[in-house]
Amino acid sequence: MANTLLNPTNLVRAMVKQFENNVSAVMTSKRLTKKEFEIGGWKAGASTNISVPNLFTTRTTQQFSGQDIIERSKSVAVDKVWGVDITGITALQMKMNLESFMDEVMKPKMAVLSAKFESDYLDYIAKHTPNLVGTAGTTPQSTRVYLQAGQKLNENAAPESDRTMHIGPVANTETVNAMTGLFHRDISIEKQFQRGIMGEGVLGFDFYMNQAIPTITTGSRNTDATIITTATSGAVTLEISGLGGNATIAAGEHFTVGTGGTSVYSVNPLTKQTTGQLQQFVVTAAATANGSGVATVPILPGVTLAGPYQNVTRLPTLNDAVTFVGSASTAYPHNLCWYKDAFCFVAIEMDKPAGVDFAAVATYKGISMKIVRDYDIQLDRYLVRTDIYGGFGELKGEWASVVIG
Numbered sequence: 001m002a003n004t005l006l007n008p009t010n011l012v013r014a015m016v017k018q019f020e021n022n023v024s025a026v027m028t029s030k031r032l033t034k035k036e037f038e039i040g041g042w043k044a045g046a047s048t049n050i051s052v053p054n055l056f057t058t059r060t061t062q063q064f065s066g067q068d069i070i071e072r073s074k075s076v077a078v079d080k081v082w083g084v085d086i087t088g089i090t091a092l093q094m095k096m097n098l099e100s101f102m103d104e105v106m107k108p109k110m111a112v113l114s115a116k117f118e119s120d121y122l123d124y125i126a127k128h129t130p131n132l133v134g135t136a137g138t139t140p141q142s143t144r145v146y147l148q149a150g151q152k153l154n155e156n157a158a159p160e161s162d163r164t165m166h167i168g169p170v171a172n173t174e175t176v177n178a179m180t181g182l183f184h185r186d187i188s189i190e191k192q193f194q195r196g197i198m199g200e201g202v203l204g205f206d207f208y209m210n211q212a213i214p215t216i217t218t219g220s221r222n223t224d225a226t227i228i229t230t231a232t233s234g235a236v237t238l239e240i241s242g243l244g245g246n247a248t249i250a251a252g253e254h255f256t257v258g259t260g261g262t263s264v265y266s267v268n269p270l271t272k273q274t275t276g277q278l279q280q281f282v283v284t285a286a287a288t289a290n291g292s293g294v295a296t297v298p299i300l301p302g303v304t305l306a307g308p309y310q311n312v313t314r315l316p317t318l319n320d321a322v323t324f325v326g327s328a329s330t331a332y333p334h335n336l337c338w339y340k341d342a343f344c345f346v347a348i349e350m351d352k353p354a355g356v357d358f359a360a361v362a363t364y365k366g367i368s369m370k371i372v373r374d375y376d377i378q379l380d381r382y383l384v385r386t387d388i389y390g391g392f393g394e395l396k397g398e399w400a401s402v403v404i405g
Contacts, residue, residue, distance in 0.1 A: 006095075006096060006097060006101050008359055008360035009360045009362070010098050011102075011106070012370070013362045013364070014102050015106055015109075015371065015386065016362045016364045017364055019113060019369065020365055024208045025118055025121050025125070025166055025210060026118065026366075027365065028162075028206070029345060030341050030343065030395065031344065031366025032344060032345070032346045032366065033346075033347045033348075033363055033366055033368060034048050034078065034347070047076060047077045047078060047079070049075055050073055050074055050395060052074055055269060056308050067308070076346050076392070077391045078390055080120070080389070080390060080391050081387060081388070081389055082113060082387070083113075083385060083386055084109050084386050085386070086109060086383065089381060089383070089384060090382070091380070093382075113388070115211070119212040119214070120392075121345065122166065122210070122212050122334075125336055125342075126252050126334040126336060127284055128284060128300055128394040129397050129401060130279075130282045130299075130300050130398060131152040131280055131398065131400065131401035132254045132280055132325060132401065132403075133145055133152060133401055133403055134148075134402075134405065136325055136330075136404050139170055140174070141171070141174035141175045141178040143179065146403070147203055147204075149165070149205075149401040149403050153339060153399055156266075156396075157268065157270050158342070158396075158399040159341075162339055162341075163204055164207075164337060164340070165206070165336075166210040166213060166335065167209060167335040168213035168333050168335060169211060170405065171213075171335050213335055213336070215333050216251075216331070217250060217330065218329060219247060219249040219250040219253065221253075221324060221328055222243055222247065222293075222328070223326075223327065223328065224324075225243050225321075226241050226319060226320065226322060227319065227322060228241035228294060228318065230316070230317045231315045231317075232315070233303065233305040233306065233315060234303070235303050235315075237296050238257075238281075238297050238299055239294065239296055241294045242293055243289040244293050245293050246288065246290070247288070249288075249324075251283055252334065253282070253326075254281065254283075254325040254402070255322050256322075257279070257281070257323075259323075262320075264279045264303075264316055264320070265277060265278060265279055265314075266279040266280075266313075267312065269398075274313050279313075281299040281301070284299065301398060303315055325404070334404060335402070336401070336403070337401050338399060338401075342396050342398075343393065343400070346391050346392075347367055347388070347389070348390050349361065349363055350370045350387065356372055359373065368389070370387045371384060371387075372384070
């Protein structure tokens with residue numbers, strides 16, 4: 001390898017590329033870089049709007065029935081900061097070439113930074129994904145469960161390309177063991193046998209083993225509860241009773257509404273026909289019941305009964321049964337799959353600080369990173385900080401599914 005001069009521009013470029021190699025989840029999602037904050041500056045709590053597609057209805061008569069094109073968007077909070085700071089870098093280390101400095105100092109730093117970033121992103125996805133397949137408490141490993149995940153995406157009209165499946169180490173072990181040799185393509189067998197992974201183009205997904213797969217611990221709520229207030233079309237919260245006095249519901253929990261033929265079913269977003277599957281809801285923020293066991297629970301998706309964005313066969317109604325997935329106060333791994341435009345990461349391009357001799361900003365594949373070096377005159381050492389600013393957004397959570405473990 002050729003020796004490359006250690007300067008801030010070369011260093012931050014090498015660092016952001018190393019970071020990108022470690023974050024498979026965000027690299028298989030929509031990535032946007034926003035420059036609008038360069039003028040007024042980034043502020044805590046800042047947000048930006050991301051455009052999302054329109055849906056329409058089809059007429060079945062000769063009569064013209066115009067539908068307006070409405071500019072639809074979703075607000076994405078770009079309020080997160082990730083950084084790793086190092087002190088004690090010696091003058092001798094700063095004289096290394098780029099390759100040696102990366103190996104000795106920066107690659108371990110990037111490993112920690114990327115692990116936290118990836119963990120936060122997957123946790124966000126798990127708490128904004130309404131679909132769920134698998135059996136709580138059972139590690140997924142069969143072709144059936146992964147096909148069911150693809151079915152969820154199909155029923156919500158997700159494009160068939162650019163779908164990825166991200167599974168934890170335990171699920172990866174059991175899945176590879178169960179499916180070894182099942183697929184006869186040489187490349188699939190090679191990756192299963194030599195590398196211990198499922199690889200690309202398997203059961204409709206590109207598979208990734210991801211150590212950052214989140215584990216969500218359910219709240220203390222009862223497994224069975226009841227709708228206490230009939231929902232209105234467009235509602236993004238539900239009033240639920242029978243949870244238990246002062247019981248908790250964790251963000252990322254899933255539930256269905258109704259029993260038997262009177263249940264709330266999902267509809268295909270294009271045909272508006274029932275899928276025959278119960279509409280699943282994910283709790284997007286933790287909730288706590290009052291002393292009577294009643295709580296207002298934020299959900300995704302919201303319920304819409306008519307029009308181009310209809311997603312349920314009927315609205316949740318007073319006295320409907322509510323059934324939560326999994327036992328109370330129990331931890332479950334949330335393996336995840338999605339189509340690339342289901343979620344996004346919005347990066348903020350930062351300014352290079354003035355008056356600093358060693359500072360640079362680099363943007364690579366939708367990730368923007370800044371490094372700044374300072375000098376500690378008291379201890380004769382260098383300090384280096386690294387920053388990434390941005391935020392995560394749910395664009396169409398129905399184009400994703402949890403594969404619970």
